[in-house]
Amino acid sequence: xxxxxxxxxxxxxxxxxxxxxxxxxxxxxxxxxxxxxxxxxxxxxxxxxxxxxxxxxxxxxxxxxxxxxxxxxxxxxxxxxxxxxxxxxxxxxxxxxxxxxxxxxxxxxxxxxxxxxxxxxxxxxxxxxxxxxxxxxxxxxxxxxxxxxxxxxxxxxxxxxxxxxxxxxxxxxxxxxxxxxxxxxxxxxxxxxxxxxxxxxxxxxxxxxxxxxxxxxxxxxxxxxxxxxxxxxxxxxxxxxxxxxxxxxxxxxxxxxxxxxxxxxxxxxxxxxxxxxxxxxxxxxxxxxxxxxxxxxxxxxxxxxxxxxxxxxxx
Amino acid sequence: xxxxxxxxxxxxxxxxxxxxxxxxxxxxxxxxxxxxxxxxxxxxxxxxxxxxxxxxxxxxxxxxxxxxxxxxxxxxxxxxxxxxxxxxxxxxxxxxxxxxxxxxxxxxxxxxxxxxxxxxxxxxxxxxxxxxxxxxxxxxxxxxxxxxxxxxxxxxxxxxxxxxxxxxxxxxxxxxxxxxxxxxxxxxxxxxxxxxxxxxxxxxxxxxxxxxxxxxxxxxxxxxxxxxxxxxxxxxxxxxxxxxxxxxxxxxxxxxxxxx
Numbered sequence: 001x002x003x004x005x006x007x008x009x010x011x012x013x014x015x016x017x018x019x020x021x022x023x024x025x026x027x028x029x030x031x032x033x034x035x036x037x038x039x040x041x042x043x044x045x046x047x048x049x050x051x052x053x054x055x056x057x058x059x060x061x062x063x064x065x066x067x068x069x070x071x072x073x074x075x076x077x078x079x080x081x082x083x084x085x086x087x088x089x090x091x092x093x094x095x096x097x098x099x100x101x102x103x104x105x106x107x108x109x110x111x112x113x114x115x116x117x118x119x120x121x122x123x124x125x126x127x128x129x130x131x132x133x134x135x136x137x138x139x140x141x142x143x144x145x146x147x148x149x150x151x152x153x154x155x156x157x158x159x160x161x162x163x164x165x166x167x168x169x170x171x172x173x174x175x176x177x178x179x180x181x182x183x184x185x186x187x188x189x190x191x192x193x194x195x196x197x198x199x200x201x202x203x204x205x206x207x208x209x210x211x212x213x214x215x216x217x218x219x220x221x222x223x224x225x226x227x228x229x230x231x232x233x234x235x236x237x238x239x240x241x242x243x244x245x246x247x248x249x250x251x252x253x254x255x256x257x258x259x260x261x262x263x264x265x266x267x268x269x270x271x272x273x274x275x276x277x278x279x280x281x282x283x284x285x286x287x288x289x290x291x292x293x294x295x296x297x298x299x300x301x302x303x304x305x306x307x308x309x310x311x312x313x314x315x
Numbered sequence: 316x317x318x319x320x321x322x323x324x325x326x327x328x329x330x331x332x333x334x335x336x337x338x339x340x341x342x343x344x345x346x347x348x349x350x351x352x353x354x355x356x357x358x359x360x361x362x363x364x365x366x367x368x369x370x371x372x373x374x375x376x377x378x379x380x381x382x383x384x385x386x387x388x389x390x391x392x393x394x395x396x397x398x399x400x401x402x403x404x405x406x407x408x409x410x411x412x413x414x415x416x417x418x419x420x421x422x423x424x425x426x427x428x429x430x431x432x433x434x435x436x437x438x439x440x441x442x443x444x445x446x447x448x449x450x451x452x453x454x455x456x457x458x459x460x461x462x463x464x465x466x467x468x469x470x471x472x473x474x475x476x477x478x479x480x481x482x483x484x485x486x487x488x489x490x491x492x493x494x495x496x497x498x499x500x501x502x503x504x505x506x507x508x509x510x511x512x513x514x515x516x517x518x519x520x521x522x523x524x525x526x527x528x529x530x531x532x533x534x535x536x537x538x539x540x541x542x543x544x545x546x547x548x549x550x551x552x553x554x555x556x557x558x559x560x561x562x563x564x565x566x567x568x569x570x571x572x573x574x575x
Contacts, residue, residue, distance in 0.1 A: 207401035210370050214394040215416030215467060216387075225415070229406045306406045306447055 094276050103280030112284060118261040119288065122178065122250035123243075126185025130242050134190045135235060138197025143227065148202070159195070163188035163249055167256055181253040181261070188249045189242035193235065200234025201227055233307050240296040247289050262288070317344040317367070317471060317503065322376035324362050336362045338528030340376070346470075349497055349504040351514035354524030354532075355565055360507045363529065364475050367505065368394050380471070393464035397476040399456040403448040409435070409459050410444035416467045434466040435459075437499065438492060454485035458492070465496065471503040478513070487545050490517060494543060511565070515558050516543060523564045533564045 079096035082088055106112040141147050141155075163184050170180040204227050212222045254263025262285050269278035304310045324337040336359040344350050354360055365371035367378050369388040378385040380392065393416075396402040403412050413431050422430065435444055438458040448456050457477060464472055474493070478486045490513060497504050508514050514521045515537055523532040537557055539548055548554055 205401045207396055207398055208404065210365075211394070211396065211402040212415075213370055214368055214388045214392070216390055216419065217416070221418075226404070229404070232406075306449070308405075308449075311449065 098276045099279035102276035103283050106280055115262045115265045119250050122181040122185055123246050125182040126246040127189050127243055129186035130189035130193050134193030135197050138194045139201055142198040142201030159191050164252055176257040181250055181259050184253050185246040185249040189246040192241040193238040196234040196238025200231030204230040233304055236300040243292055243296050316346055318379040320377050323374045325374045335528040338530050340531055342522055342531055346503055347501055348519050349517055350520050351506045351508055351518040352522045353514045355526050358524045359527045359529040361475055364473055364507050368473055391470040393467045393469035393472055395460050395464050395474045395477045397479050399460045402460055405449055409446055412459055413463045413466050430466055434462040438462045454481045474506045476507055511558055511561050521561055535561055
């Protein structure tokens, strides 16, 4: 049991980004992140598991970049060769070069931008709504003990409901349009933000609080000047997790309900037999998620310069 | 003047786990006096200090500051905690930390800047205002916490084992800093410590507490000459006598009560 825990338990993962992980296989790193995302993770943990934070710095050197690049090259080669030698049918699984070519073509003729924009819109509205709901609610629940105890079981019940199970409900209420996409993305994205905020608020250091109280700082001011900054690392982790969740739900809604966006054009490409295009769009979706995560990580590190998980890198 | 009268604290009163931390404490501390509170570990020293500071409601008894009953944190009082890494805010610079309690004092901009600069200077931290606390050494961080308390312009400064987590040399420097600031600002200092040498070195009087449930074991006058000096004061025969006296006065818990 204990021997397995370091991999799953977010508390055990600070080592994961450290010296024990010199290879830095980036694809593998996403897995502990999604796992950690389900449970309210400690900010430090989350950071070392997710962000290419302090330990990964040396990897920016040319020598450090070599291994990840080699990995990408090998994967490309593998996906190029498998269809070429006939291991899989090229009609369903074209060579990697064809997928990339299809993607480049869709970028060149501009047909990618509209669906990309639609998906981004759904993502942004969903995540924004989740922030507007999750943060205030998390603060309210986290700072009043009775509300916390009272709402715990409701939260524990609602949280595991898979958001995709609400697709029929979304269609009934909002129809198959942007509203449904936003509703689903917001519903799913609210949980990580809400829970992270809640636990962040509950985890405020009592000494930090006593200090503010001893100086006669009132309740509202304490909330604004002590509680929120203390909880910020948690909230930031929640937002980053919610960002990927919102994207997943936006694309899912497009796929299943045919709402404008990348999911819908992927489906159209499949139906019309444009397999290369379909793969190209899937790659585009992946790149979008990767890029958004990169932006979120950057914002987080900017905002949390003072936090122990980021300090080492900026000092 | 600070008057503590029959102060009592029972945690979890009315439950099976009820624990009497402070039994009955009565003492007074005069203006501009420096008093150390010592006692064996677990003697409820921090509990006492939090009640004096108005952070923790007492079960019975009262604390009076200048004749007024303390019901919440009084404006004339500032507190320095032992754990500077938790009481300083890491997202604020040194200056912002010092400015933190001043917002409600309604000072003008330049007035505030002067106050911050002066207090940082008085604790020997000129030129460090733009840094973050975690970029400083432990001793310097505690100086920031002291500067923040001073900038609040209290009449009485409460310190809860403030130098327990710094090294010996830094500790001696900080002790002298407290003596110096007390003279310069004319404030009353209530200093909780478990270090007997420190208490004798700093104090006008030492209040010795019993193990919990806490009572006053004894109040010891420290008539050592001032100004005090880390070397000269400590080689006085009187210092040795007083130190031994306080040492013997502290009743240690029976061995059986010491957790393994």
